[in-house]
Amino acid sequence: MMKAAQWDPVQQKVVVNEVHMPTPGPGQFLVKLASASLCHSDLMSMALPHQKPVTIGHEGAGYIQKIDLAAKNKGFKVGDAIGFTYIVDFCNECEGCAVHSNHCLVKKSRVHGFDEPGLLAEYATVDAHSCILLPEQLPAETASPMFCAGITAFHCVDSCELKPGQWLVIIGCGGLGQLACQYAKAMGFKVVGVDINDDILSTVKSQGADAVFNSRTNNNYVEEAKAFMDRGPNKGADAVAVFSAADAAYRSAPPLVKIGGLIMVVGLPANGVTFDALDIARGTYRVKGDSTGIPSRMKKAIDFTVKHNIRPEVDIYKNLDAVNGMVERMKKGEIAKRQLVQFA
Secondary structure: OEEEEEEEOOOOEEEEEEEOOOOOOOOEEEEEEEEEEEOOHHHHHHOOOOOOOEEOOOEEEEEEEEEOHHHOOOOOOOOOEEEEOOEEOOOOOOOOOOOOHHHOOOOOOEEEOOOEOOOOEOEEEEEHHHEEEOOOOOOHHHHHHHHOHHHHHHHHHHOOOOOOOOEEEEEOOOHHHHHHHHHHHHOOOEEEEEEOOHHHHHHHHHOOOOEEEEOOOOOOHHHHHHHHHOOOOOOOEEEEEEOOOOHHHHHHHHHHEEEEEEEEEOOOOOOOOOOOHHHHHOOOEEEEEOOOOOHHHHHHHHHHHHHOOOOOOEEEEOOHHHHHHHHHHHHOOOOOOEEEEEOO
């Protein structure tokens, strides 16, 4: 048996339960979690119509405890420190998997914390081909935010098609946006941060943002941001990346991007996103999206992270009993950093 933080649909809160320890299936590892962290997407899981308690969490890192026979000779051994994506049961070979592991055309892939037990637990099973060895500079005890937030932030900034010296506006400067700012500055881009929380804006400014604007309290932030970039009349940023899941955040993106610039879709509003079809048709702006991507993309992200010493801002908790409070603060918008449980 092991302990797991589970969303209880009857009590409408997270409780810590004793559950059966999982057994690795074909091609899988059993992992002892060293750290697991909370993500805004976990709120989406808890909003689903669950009939029984479900273990939440899809950001994790830990140590290999057992290796299934079919996962041997993959370059891993018991005791290795690893990070991993949040998808299990995918072939990693088909046309769908070449786009995203959740598009597997051969197997019915599942997502930790949604239709697969999550990672806010003492142990979990993961597919061997979803894993990467952790470098010494990225210890498993603090690495969990990298395996959703960090990799997503890197891919999204890297996919903005920018050159050093160009402008990126980051809308939504919470944990994910803060990582994006660090990556963008390390890539040589100029950054404007937009958020509704002054404390969060202060953090992203300390991480290197060239300017920050509060879109809730400053009615002229669009004009002021454009003026700060000083690129001529009505010319906005080369790219705008929306890391917030708020509808208002997406409405604010088109006015901030230059003609022909890129809007990067990252945050996931409950009702989806809407852009003006005429603007897209005539090239006023382009729309693109990115996420954690596929396992083969992880190494580039992790190598860059280590090279530039990029780290998320984290609040660390020492046991699963803290998770319900973490969730409640996230629901209230009170969290300015990644929230991480560190296992003994």
